[in-house]
Amino acid sequence: MTRYGWARLVIVVAAALALEILCRANVIHRLILIPPSEMLASAWQILVSGEMKADLYFSLVNIAFAIVLSVAGGFLTGLAIYSVPLLRDSVEPFLATYSAVPPIVFYPMLIVIFGLNRVPQIIIAVMFGLVPMAMNTINGLRRIRPVFLKVGRTHRISVFHSVFRIQLPAAAPYLFVGVTLAVSYSVIGVISTEFILSASGVGHQISFAYDNFDNRTMYGLVVLLLGIATLLNATLRYYSQRMLQRWAR
Amino acid sequence: MPDAKRAVHARVEGVTRIFPGRGGLPPVNALGPIDLDLYKGEFLSIVGPSGCGKSTFLELLAGLAEPTAGTIEFEARAVRGQVPEGVGVVFQEDSSFPWLTVWDNVSFGLESEGVNHAEIKRRVDFAVGFMGLGDFAKSYPAQLSGGMRQRVCIARTLVLQPRMILLDEPFASLDQQTRLLMGDELLRLWRETGATILLITHALDEAAMLSDRVAAMSARPGRLLEIIPTGWPADRDSRIVEDAQFGAVTARLWTILRGESMKAIGRTDLRRPA
Numbered sequence: 450m451t452r453y454g455w456a457r458l459v460i461v462v463a464a465a466l467a468l469e470i471l472c473r474a475n476v477i478h479r480l481i482l483i484p485p486s487e488m489l490a491s492a493w494q495i496l497v498s499g500e501m502k503a504d505l506y507f508s509l510v511n512i513a514f515a516i517v518l519s520v521a522g523g524f525l526t527g528l529a530i531y532s533v534p535l536l537r538d539s540v541e542p543f544l545a546t547y548s549a550v551p552p553i554v555f556y557p558m559l560i561v562i563f564g565l566n567r568v569p570q571i572i573i574a575v576m577f578g579l580v581p582m583a584m585n586t587i588n589g590l591r592r593i594r595p596v597f598l599k600v601g602r603t604h605r606i607s608v609f610h611s612v613f614r615i616q617l618p619a620a621a622p623y624l625f626v627g628v629t630l631a632v633s634y635s636v637i638g639v640i641s642t643e644f645i646l647s648a649s650g651v652g653h654q655i656s657f658a659y660d661n662f663d664n665r666t667m668y669g670l671v672v673l674l675l676g677i678a679t680l681l682n683a684t685l686r687y688y689s690q691r692m693l694q695r696w697a698r
Numbered sequence: 699m700p701d702a703k704r705a706v707h708a709r710v711e712g713v714t715r716i717f718p719g720r721g722g723l724p725p726v727n728a729l730g731p732i733d734l735d736l737y738k739g740e741f742l743s744i745v746g747p748s749g750c751g752k753s754t755f756l757e758l759l760a761g762l763a764e765p766t767a768g769t770i771e772f773e774a775r776a777v778r779g780q781v782p783e784g785v786g787v788v789f790q791e792d793s794s795f796p797w798l799t800v801w802d803n804v805s806f807g808l809e810s811e812g813v814n815h816a817e818i819k820r821r822v823d824f825a826v827g828f829m830g831l832g833d834f835a836k837s838y839p840a841q842l843s844g845g846m847r848q849r850v851c852i853a854r855t856l857v858l859q860p861r862m863i864l865l866d867e868p869f870a871s872l873d874q875q876t877r878l879l880m881g882d883e884l885l886r887l888w889r890e891t892g893a894t895i896l897l898i899t900h901a902l903d904e905a906a907m908l909s910d911r912v913a914a915m916s917a918r919p920g921r922l923l924e925i926i927p928t929g930w931p932a933d934r935d936s937r938i939v940e941d942a943q944f945g946a947v948t949a950r951l952w953t954i955l956r957g958e959s960m961k962a963i964g965r966t967d968l969r970r971p972a
Contacts, residue, residue, distance in 0.1 A: 596793045602762060603787040604807035604858070605780075614810065618797040692797075 483664050491669025492676070501654055501670070508639060508651040509677075511567050515574030515635035520628055522575065523582020527627075530583065531590045544584055552576035556642055565648055574638025581630035589623025590616060625689040632685060636678050707862060707894045708736040708759065708777075713768030714919070715754050727919040729754050731768060734913065734922060736862070736896060741888055743897040743905035744922075745951060746915030747959040752898045753790070755920065756866045759896065760787045772862065786860030786893075790867040794839040794850045801826060801835040804853045811858075825853040828890075829883065845869075845876045849883070856887065862894040869904070877901070878936040881908050885935055902955070906947040907938055914954045917961040923954055 450458075465485045471477045472484040483491075495501050530536045530544075552573050559569035597619050601611045617624070643652025651670055658667035714730035729751035736742055746752050757763040759770060761781040770777040772785060781787070794803050805822045813821075826835050829849040839847050848868055855863060865884075869877040885908060888895050899905050905912045906928060913925045928947050930938060938944055 594791070594793075596789050596791045597795065599762060599787070599789065600793050600795075600806075600854075603760065603781050603785070603855075604810055605783070606807075606810040610810050614806070615795070618795070621797065 479664065480662065483668050487665060488668040488672045491665045492672040495666070495669050495673060501651070504649050504651055504654050505673075507567070507649045508643065511570055511574065511639040511643075511650065512636055514567075514571045515578060515639055516632050518571065518575045519578030519582055519631040519635050523579040523627060523631055524586050524624070526579065527583040527586025527590070531587045537587070541587065544580055544587075547580045552638070553641060553645070556645060560646065565646065570639055570642040570647065570650075573642050574635045577634035577638035578631035581634060582627040585623045585627030585630070586620070589620030589627075592623065593619040622689075622693060625685070625692065629682065629685050629689065632681055633678070636681070640674065704737040704740075706735045707738040707740075707773065708896075709769075709771045710734040710736075710759065711769050713755075713758060713765045713770060715751065715758060715763070716766045729758075729918075729920045730765075732920070732922055734925075736894055739892055739894055740910045741885075741895045741897070741908060742911045742913060743899055743909040744913045744915055745899055745902055745905045745955065746920055747917050747955065747961070748900065750915050750918050750958070751920030752900075752915060753866050755915075756787075756864050756896070756898050760785060760864050762787075784861040786855035786858055786863045788848075788851050788855050788863065788865045788868045790870050792839070792844065792847045792851070792871075794847045794854075796839050799836050799838055800831050800842070800850050800853075803839070803850050804831075804857055806854055807858050821857045821859075825856045828856065828887070829853040845872050845880060848872070848880065852884075852887070856891070859891075860893055862896070863891075865895065865897045867899055868897075870900070877904060878907075878939075882935045884908060889932060902948050902951045903939070903944075906944055906951065907934075907936060912947065912951060914951055915958075917958045923958070926950055 468477075468482070469484045469486060472479070472482055530540055555576070556569060556573050559572055563569045563572075593616055597615050598611070601615050606614065639650070640652040640655075643650035644656045645652075647653040651674055655667055655670045655674075658664070658670065711733055712731045714732075715728045717726040717728055719725045732755065744752050744755065754763070758765050759772075759777070761770075761777045761779060764779045772782045775782065794800075795806065798806065801822060804825055805818050808818045808821060826832055829852060831846065831849060831853060834842060834846065839850060842850070848871075852868070869880050872880060881904060884895075884897075887893075897905065897908060909928055910930065911925050911927050914923045915921065916923050926947060929943065
């Protein structure tokens with residue numbers, strides 16, 4: 450582990466210890482926060498008991514669908530917008546201002562249309578994740594150094610080879626940023642819709658525990674969710690760092 | 699004046715390039731008309747003031763752009779908007795692909811052409827060794843110096859076994875000592891491959907040191923003012939700078955280009971304030 454990794458670990462452990470002491474000493478009331486050790490124990494119990502297996506499975510499937518649709522849809526949307534100058538000039542300003550729109554406001558309308566099931570939740574999550582992916586795809590393709598494309602032409606390579614052997618690798622740092630954002634926003638979209646209104650899912654169970662003052666379950670689920678999100682992000686970060694190091698070593 | 703005894707490898711006749719005006723601006727007459735014969739196996743350099751159209755000329759000759767008027771032929775076939783087989787180009791900017799190792803960069807064109815693996819390995823190993831990159835075959839461009847990255851680009855062109863190599867100020871970003879040594883490398887490559895070389899450069903000494911002939915280009919719109927034969931032997935290297943004739947060639951080039959360079963920066967007399 451690097452010294453930055455050690456520093457991060459020390460900060461997290463120190464914060465958890467401080468919280469543990471404050472909770473155990475009743476400086477923070479148990480109705481507000483439970484000690485981190487109890488949160489971890491609760492998360493472990495939820496995981497091994499299988500009591501919320503169906504909810505976890507429901508949320509993970511939703512997240513997986515949202516990630517795939519956001520990444521693939523965002524990439525194809527970005528590619529299409531970049532490839533057609535008319536689209537690029539007319540649609541791009543909309544995309545740039547889209548980040549100010551909270552897609553969650555469309556959730557009630559989508560429930561009316563599709564019912565209270567996973568479809569509106571995935572649609573909202575995709576609405577969160579697709580645009581950052583599309584924007585980063587456009588940015589990545591736009592920032593390809595023209596000399597790389599000239600090299601392709603001097604080597605008389607086909608359009609197919611130009612796309613897959615020059616343009617996509619050259620845009621890869623931006624594409625990775627887009628994927629990272631799409632993954633994060635997909636998780637946020639799914640969990641927040643489940644939290645607001647849903648019949649199942651981790652978000653729904655967190656909301657249910659909150660309404661019933663069941664802090665142990667609520668924080669256990671929060672820790673579990675943090676673990677899943679961190680694992681996803683760390684995996685992406687590992688691969689993107691490896692690639693960027695190669696570029697700028 | 700055309701040399702009837704030598705085989706013409708590439709012929710440029712009446713070529714002009716006018717960039718259309720945009721946003722209400724008038725069209726830009728960037729180049730020409732230019733007439734030039736490139737002889738098979740010769741090393742010709744083009745020098746001229748900044749913005750005179752040297753790189754534009756190279757792009758037209760390479761088939762990367764189309765002339766507004768005139769014709770370009772390579773090996774008696776018309777060149778128009780497509781890079782002909784047998785032509786290799788090395789650009790001024792570092793164009794090595796940062797996501798590929800040195801070896802993979804060099805093999806790039808061959809893999810796209812569908813050459814078999816044994817032949818790819820043979821050609822790439824030779825080119826990497828020839829350019830002195832053998833110890834860095836598995837390195838990424840970011841781990842190399844600017845000069846080494848430019849050698850990767852030359853090796854990538856070399857493996858295609860081009861019969862004509864076009865170089866657009868390939869050493870512009872390098873320090874003077876490295877440039878002299880890279881010049882030696884280039885001469886070695888020229889002698890061993892027998893390729894015709896056209897070098898675009900703004901450095902008069904570089905052009906005078908490397909070339910069989912040096913063409914001086916006017917300020918925009920670039921036209922060829924004079925083509926000076928250097929008379930160097932083929933087995934020359936950078937030590938030619940010690941030769942008295944080297945000074946004479948460089949001085950002649952500067953005499954032709956001094957006025958053009960002043961035009962390029964919008965001045966007629968440097969003794970007066972602008």
